[in-house]
Amino acid sequence: MAEKPKIVWExxxxxxxxxxxxxxxxxxxxxxxxxxxxxxxxTIPAAKVTAVIIxxxxxxxxxxxxxxxxxxxxxNEQEEHDFLMNNYRSFRFFDDLHIPVVAAIKGVCxxxxxxxxxxxxxxxxxxxxxxxLPETTFNLIPGAxxxxxxxxxxxxxxxxxxxxxxxxxxxxxxxxxHIVDAVFPKKVLIENAVQLAKRAAEDYRKYNKEDYLRxxxxxxx
Amino acid sequence: MGKEHExxxxxxxxxxxxxxxxxxxxxxxxxxxxxxxxxxxxxATGIKALIITGAGRNFSAGANxxxxxxxxxxxxxxxEQLIRGNYVLNYLDELKIPVIAAxxxxxxxxxxxxxxxxxxRICEPSAxxxxxxxxxxxxxxxxxxxxxxxxxxxxxxxxxxxxxxMFNAAKAKELGIVDEVSGKxxxxxxxxxxxxxxxxxxxxxxxxxxxxxxxNCKTLGMEEAMKKDAELFALLVEESFNGx
Numbered sequence: 001m002a003e004k005p006k007i008v009w010e011x012x013x014x015x016x017x018x019x020x021x022x023x024x025x026x027x028x029x030x031x032x033x034x035x036x037x038x039x040x041x042x043t044i045p046a047a048k049v050t051a052v053i054i055x056x057x058x059x060x061x062x063x064x065x066x067x068x069x070x071x072x073x074x075x076n077e078q079e080e081h082d083f084l085m086n087n088y089r090s091f092r093f094f095d096d097l098h099i100p101v102v103a104a105i106k107g108v109c110x111x112x113x114x115x116x117x118x119x120x121x122x123x124x125x126x127x128x129x130x131x132x133l134p135e136t137t138f139n140l141i142p143g144a145x146x147x148x149x150x151x152x153x154x155x156x157x158x159x160x161x162x163x164x165x166x167x168x169x170x171x172x173x174x175x176x177x178h179i180v181d182a183v184f185p186k187k188v189l190i191e192n193a194v195q196l197a198k199r200a201a202e203d204y205r206k207y208n209k210e211d212y213l214r215x216x217x218x219x220x221x
Numbered sequence: 222m223g224k225e226h227e228x229x230x231x232x233x234x235x236x237x238x239x240x241x242x243x244x245x246x247x248x249x250x251x252x253x254x255x256x257x258x259x260x261x262x263x264x265a266t267g268i269k270a271l272i273i274t275g276a277g278r279n280f281s282a283g284a285n286x287x288x289x290x291x292x293x294x295x296x297x298x299x300x301e302q303l304i305r306g307n308y309v310l311n312y313l314d315e316l317k318i319p320v321i322a323a324x325x326x327x328x329x330x331x332x333x334x335x336x337x338x339x340x341x342r343i344c345e346p347s348a349x350x351x352x353x354x355x356x357x358x359x360x361x362x363x364x365x366x367x368x369x370x371x372x373x374x375x376x377x378x379x380x381x382x383x384x385x386x387m388f389n390a391a392k393a394k395e396l397g398i399v400d401e402v403s404g405k406x407x408x409x410x411x412x413x414x415x416x417x418x419x420x421x422x423x424x425x426x427x428x429x430x431x432x433x434x435x436x437n438c439k440t441l442g443m444e445e446a447m448k449k450d451a452e453l454f455a456l457l458v459e460e461s462f463n464g465x
Contacts, residue, residue, distance in 0.1 A: 080458050084451040088447045137422075144447075152438070160319055163431055
């Protein structure tokens with residue numbers, strides 16, 4: 001019997017859904033990263049979609065990398081290095097896509113989970129979500145571009161504080177620090193993500209993030 | 222020889238405190254904030270964060286215009302001093318521990334340049350900022366223009382430097398020149414709390430790694446910065462494995 005996939009790829013109304021599917025926490029282990037790699041080099045480039053939404057199945061986005069699994073699988077520094085660069089490229093793929101990519105954040109969104117979300121062009125967040133980069137509390141650093149992305153979005157001072165403290169923060173705080181673009185009640189998160197994805201896909205060539213958000217958040221609030 | 226400003230270095234646990242003292246305005250009597258070797262020695266004691274502040278009510282009103290008048294007579298000597306002054310601020314900028322400026326009262330000219338070379342700036346609501354150099358026909362000589370442009374934008378840097386006008390804490394926050402406005406007389410305490418939150422329970426090598434990574438994104442493209450991050454990460458994993 002085939003193993004249950006760690007990521008489900010679904011297409012609905014021309015929108016591609018990347019669903020992190022290792023419920024409940026949607027942890028990212030080595031198999032997850034292998035599947036993500038496949039998705040980014042084969043499946044998505046060949047798919048006829050006009051936008052991508054990244055989110056988690058169930059209650060959470062993702063609790064991040066499965067350190068136990070990574071410790072078992074990765075044997076030396078070179079492997080670790082290659083593994084990280086591969087993961088970074090898989091994440092970066094979404095940033096480089098020429099169609100809108102919306103991350104719909106809910107529940108816990110920590111570590112590599114948050115890093116993945118940071119590569120979306122838009123980040124919508126559900127009320128009650130818990131975000132954070134806790135890597136330094138394990139004596140590590142965010143390894144897939146989280147430091148850079150965070151510094152760009154939140155500014156150096158905020159980035160330093162939240163990375164070095166490693167504490168989690170709320171959707172509202174994330175909004176204040178420009179880490180997410182808008183916050184919605186949890187039950188309307190996905191419908192808003194779909195609406196935004198469609199809207200942005202309609203005239204992608206005129207793509208201007210600020211314009212969309214202004215129009216979109218105004219319309220919804 | 223003219224008078225000198227005093228720099229007080231003090232350790233509070235794992236946190237270093239650098240106080241500029243030349244009361245009341247904490248004028249800098251020479252472009253060199255501190256002998257860089259003295260600062261290096263202080264950092265090498267293993268501090269995990271550095272707070273820079275002014276003694277008394279003010280951060281620093283910048284270079285003493287009276288002293289400059291005399292110093293400028295020996296152009297070569299003054300240029301050398303400026304270069305050394307620049308070196309100190311670059312050293313602070315590139316330090317691999319968080320450097321926080323706790324700003325109260327006036328923060329002008331070279332004082333503001335020192336604050337801009339820090340990673341984080343916290344000021345009190347009554348703090349005042351300015352680059353008044355233009356009024357004397359000079360410009361910020363310690364990298365202030367470059368750092369200000371990076372922090373805001375070229376147009377804003379030009380405006381602030383060419384106007385030489387004063388601006389308050391609220392304006393500084395709005396422009397992103399300070400990261401946080403504290404409560405009244407709270408800047409130093411808030412800096413202490415922040416430094417503690419960021420560094421307690423964090424080994425120095427992890428702090429160094431985060432600082433390196435965050436500085437890399439300024440100097441390298443994303444791809445190159447990521448390669449460096451992967452190297453750093455791999456090293457940290459190795460250490461954490463070995464630690465078990």
